[in-house]
Amino acid sequence: MAKVLPPSRSTADHTRVDHASQILKRFYIAERTLMRTFAAWFVGTSQWDLKRQLSADLWQTAQHADSLRTRVLELRYPRRDVDRKYDADVLAFMAEIAKASDTQEFIAGVYNVVLPALVASYHAYLDRADALDDAPTVYRLRHILLDQQAQIERMDALVTSVHPTERPSDAQWQEYLYRWLDSIGGFDGLGEKSARPENHICAGRPAYVVPRTVQRDARWRPALFHLPHENKYDKAGIAAWKRIEALDQRVAMQVWSAISHFNEIWAADVPASIMWELENETWAFYLDLARWAWDETRHSTMGWRALESWGWDVPDLIPFAYATYNALGSVPPIQRLALLYFYEEGLLRAGTKQIEIKILESAQDDGSIQDMDYDWADEAMHVNFGYTWLKHLLGDDQAGREELKRLTDEARQIMADFVLAHKDDPEAQLAPYFDRLYPVVEKMIHDIPDDQLNVQWAPVVADEAVLEEL
């Protein structure tokens, strides 16, 4: 007989390091895939309030995935395997989530099934975990839980206001996902595994395809462009805008910056679409693009908040445009990224943000100044993202640089051709918006001491010829 002391304490099952890392890797895969699925459906969602929440939850989910991935690597897990050898059953389940028939169904599946199941799995992990031995995981999961419980509550309130009626098909979809999740033993894989719901009415749907063209919220009239620098052929729109400019450069900048921010949503759609279409990139790529998509949604929200703050009927007075995304919807994802990078780097190199802030300071509009200031900080980071990841995708050599230039030039031409092809569309005409807006603005303006502002400002666009004509 051997001799031992009594055990110092008892432990739960599945809490050794090897088990913990395997379970946490399943969680990481689930969050990583959920993040990409949020990105895909963010693009596929037009309703403005839902779109904002999907974007915020996309970024938070990226943080959760990153936190879990970091922890997996702390648990003697091979670095070379953390982004491969994914659990096939988790991937298969997560692929089903994206196959919702519309946004309402997607939200029902994610916020009523997936997130609550993740929350339950994390609670179960915490119940098993030793708060001392596995303290770093406990810390991470507790924080993820705070986010996810808040996500569920926020969306529950929001979706009730947007879609007050739950459809029978939504319940069917949720039931399908519940059964699917049971078939893999839950997110931690520790549950009893049932049969896959292969004969369910929701089974067998095709894989989700990210939309090549987007629509904006139905409360807004369809609009191709949002400000006159985008369409040099819209003479009436340019003239209508110049009436607003004539009120005062400061007033024009307050209005311009708010409309411009609001319409940055296309710059969120682009990285989000790429996150879905490029499936096997390195983790940091997705982390950065998730941030980019969320930032641009924040900028769009900044503009919307400013427009609302003036008490305006925003859907009536302000165009919410879709041309930039749709014009490039059919080009490869890398080319879309190249054009987005070109636009953002051009803005910063021209010093546009600095000049715009000076004008807003002269207008004494603290809210608009602060919005622009944070937008500027974010955009500086996005240029870093674009520079880094385009090199990664195209090669950090002369051939890569030449390809980037070719892709960018071609994308600019596609954009210019799109504008030309649609120049006479009713949806391309901005004069009706600015004609309605002018008296509203004129009625609200008031006098402040003139600080003799002497700043030359022009909008920066890809096509320099447009600038000259303006």
Place this chain on the structure above:
Amino acid sequence: MPTVTMVKSGVTFEVAPDETIMEGAERAGIFLAHSCLSGTCRACMTRVISGTVEHDPEYINYLNIDAFEIAEDFRLICSAFARTDVELDK
């Protein structure tokens, strides 16, 4: 202190040895396009016409500028020091 001359605008200012060109410009009240102030956004990238401009060696590996751009005398002036009197293509 080295003198920086912006050839296109004709503006001149001095920079201290431990001061980036951007910091010197700001101290002199001169507007130069910039954003990140860390050499990653490329907003301040400028061609050096004459003189020696050296990137900050402390974080040179984090700068987003290509070797061929450096060879063509471009510098990120938010993260670079004037080591002699210099002329910039601005």
